[in-house]
Amino acid sequence: MSWQNYVGHIDDTCGQEKDFILLLKPEKKGEAIARIRAVMTVDRRIGDIMLQGTLLGTEATFFCNGKLILKGLGSRENLERFLDSLFPAS
Amino acid sequence: MxxxxxxxxxxxxxxxxxxxxxxxxxxxxxATSQKPRQVLEAVDRYYRQNNANVHRGVHTLASESTVLYEEAHQKAAAFLNARSWQEIIFVRNTTEALNLAATALALGHLKPGDEVLITRVDHHSNIIPWFLLKERFGILTRMVDALPDGTLDLEDFKAKLAGRPKVVAMTHVSNVTGWISPLERLIPLAHEAGALVVVDGAQAVPHFPVDVQALDADFYAFSGHKVLAPMGIGVLYGKRELLTRLPPFLGGGDMLETVCVVGGVCSLCLKALPWKYEAGTANVDGAVGLTAAIDYLAGLxxxxxxxxxxxxxxxxxxxxxxxxxxxxxxxxxxxxxxxxxxxxxxxxxxxxxxxxxxxxxxxxxxxxxxxxxxxxxxxxxxxxxxxxxxxxxxxxxxxxxxxxxxxx
Known part of the structure; x- marks a missing residue:
């Protein structure tokens, strides 16, 4: 299993921030959320809508509908390295 | 009401x-509008009953398709209150319309060193086509600034008109703030300075009636998909005398009366407006959808x-x-x-x-x-x-x- 088993779609935002927006695969959402919640340091919780914090040293916002925004990674290569760490191949 | x-x-x-x-x-x-069933049904009906290539056959379906396509030009002309349906060029979207205007003007109106005035308030679609003219044709651009509230700096606009730009390209409505540009004041100023005016109307036409004759715009562009029509159909309005004088930037089928090759030299006779600007197979279903969209809005x-x-x-x-x-x-x-x-x-x-x-x-x-x-x-x-x-x-x-x- 690798991150491709958990992440269904990756979009990047326009603007200088170049955040990445990840959509988790519905069939693996539960497993992926459990992994994210296990390693995420939460700084701010906004109702039942989102959690802002840090994920393996990367600024992240996790949404209850299974979307994840990652900030400051800069490039697709960095993103993929990050996802390799978040969802290590078993 | x-x-x-x-x-x-x-x-x-x-x-x-x-x-x-x-x-x-x-x-x-x-970003885009949703589509009423009247538009969906018109496109569906076209493919179920009329689909054929336009202007290229004498059979019944080709004739029906041609009539629908030409009616769509008439409908779009009435929508903008153009003088004639021949002033309506169908393109893919506003971006393509503005690129067509920029390129046709570069080929037939502007000279190296001429200046085009663009604005900071505009969408990239009405900025980048003009920037690209510098590389290709040596045509320069100057940008009118915006005020801190996102509206056009009218004093800067007037000051930069003193540089006698040959073209002014500006938006009718900002796609960011929804600000309605005072074109009724700006276009006469641009004309007095000797400039032609190209207007991006993409965010205007979904919200209020546009009258290109009253505005006296030389070119006016919009996308069908922002005003209930399908994606892939857009409009460039141009004054007939300009469209007649300027050259097309696409060449191909359906835009020529004759092509004669004599001694290795090719001689072209372009079709009348608007066809000389519409080379290649047309987006007929998009045009049919645009007709239905305009009818729907008119009905409301x-x-x-x-x-x-x-x-x-x-x-x-x-x-x-x-x-x-x-x-x-x-x-x-x-x-x-x-x-x-x-x-x-x-x-x-x-x-x-x-x-x-x-x-x-x-x-x-x-x-x-x-x-x-x-x-x-x-x-x-x-x-x-x-x-x-x-x-x-x-x-x-x-x-x-x-x-x-x-x-x-």
Whole structure:
């Protein structure tokens, strides 16, 4: 299993921030959320809508509908390295 | 005049769907509009009954298709109050329309060293085509600045007209702030300075009637998909004398009367307007959809559409003004704005705001909306944008406001 088993779609935002927006695969959402919640340091919780914090040293916002925004990674290569760490191949 | 909003919404099948388990509230209308069943059915009927290539056959289907395609030009001409349907060129979208205008002007009107005045308020579609002329044709651009509220700096506009630009390219309505440019004042000033005027009307035509003769615009562009028609059909209006004089930038089938090759030399005789600008197989289904879209809007009437949209717009802005964590962008005078409400939320990026709303079934846009120069002027790298249409409801606006409130 690798991150491709958990992440269904990756979009990047326009603007200088170049955040990445990840959509988790519905069939693996539960497993992926459990992994994210296990390693995420939460700084701010906004109702039942989102959690802002840090994920393996990367600024992240996790949404209850299974979307994840990652900030400051800069490039697709960095993103993929990050996802390799978040969802290590078993 | 009032609008039966329930009946209108029943015409838009997509508005009945859910997103993330919640009823869809589609507030991203400046990006593209949803389509009424009348448009969907017209396109479906075209393919079931009339589909054939236009202008290229004597058989019945080809004739029917040609009639529908030419009727669409007439419909678009009436929609803009053009003098003639031959002043209507069909293209893919506003971007292609503005690229066509820029390239045709570069090929047939401008000389190296000539200047084109563009504005910081515009969408990239009315900036980049003009920048590209420098590389290809040696044509220069100067940019009119914006004020801190995102409106055009009119003093800078007047000052830069003194440089005697040959073309002024500007938007009718900002796709970021919804600000309505005072074209009725700006176009005469540009003409007095000796410039032709190219207008991006993409965000204007969905919200109020446009009269290109009254504006005296030399070119006017819009996309069908922002005004209920399918994606892939757009319009460039141009004054007949200009379109007649300028050369096309696409060559191919259906734009020529004759091609004669004598001694290795090719001699072309171009077709009359508008066909000389419409090389290749046309987007006939898109044109049929555009006809149906214009008919649909006409059936509702601007007198019904405008007050409803204005009411929704004011409700949205006034609701957001009460939120301390929300910063509204754009001029405070709402009387010269339509459709778009850009904003930021303290402590959240624009994409976080849009994703939070999406979780509640509410669709808005985030980013710089293809208007990076304007965002730079506003001191922002991105913004969130609510954009409204006549089929939206107060309840949808209130749902959106409730989620925004909870983000504070």
């Amino acid at each position: 009032t609008m039966d909003i329930a009946a209108v919404r029943a015409d838009f099948p997509i508005l009945a769907r859910t997103v993330n388990g919640k009823p869809l509230a589609y507030l991203d209308n400046a 009437g601007w007198d019904a559409v405008r007050p409803h949209e204005e009411s929704l717009f004011r409700r949205t802005v006034e609701g957001m003004r009460r939120m301390k964590h929300v910063r509204l962008i754009g001029p405070e005078d709402l009387s010269r704005r339509v459709g778009c409400v850009p904003f930021t939320v303290e402590g959240l990026s624009a994409s976080e705001v849009a994703t939070a709303l999406d979780g509640e079934g509410i669709a808005i846009r985030s980013g710089f909306h293809c208007a990076q120069p304007l965002h730079e002027r506003l001191g922002l790298s991105s913004s969130a944008r609510i954009s409204l249409a006549f089929y939206n409801t107060e309840a949808e606006v209130d749902r959106c406001l409730a989620v925004l409130e909870s983000l504070g």
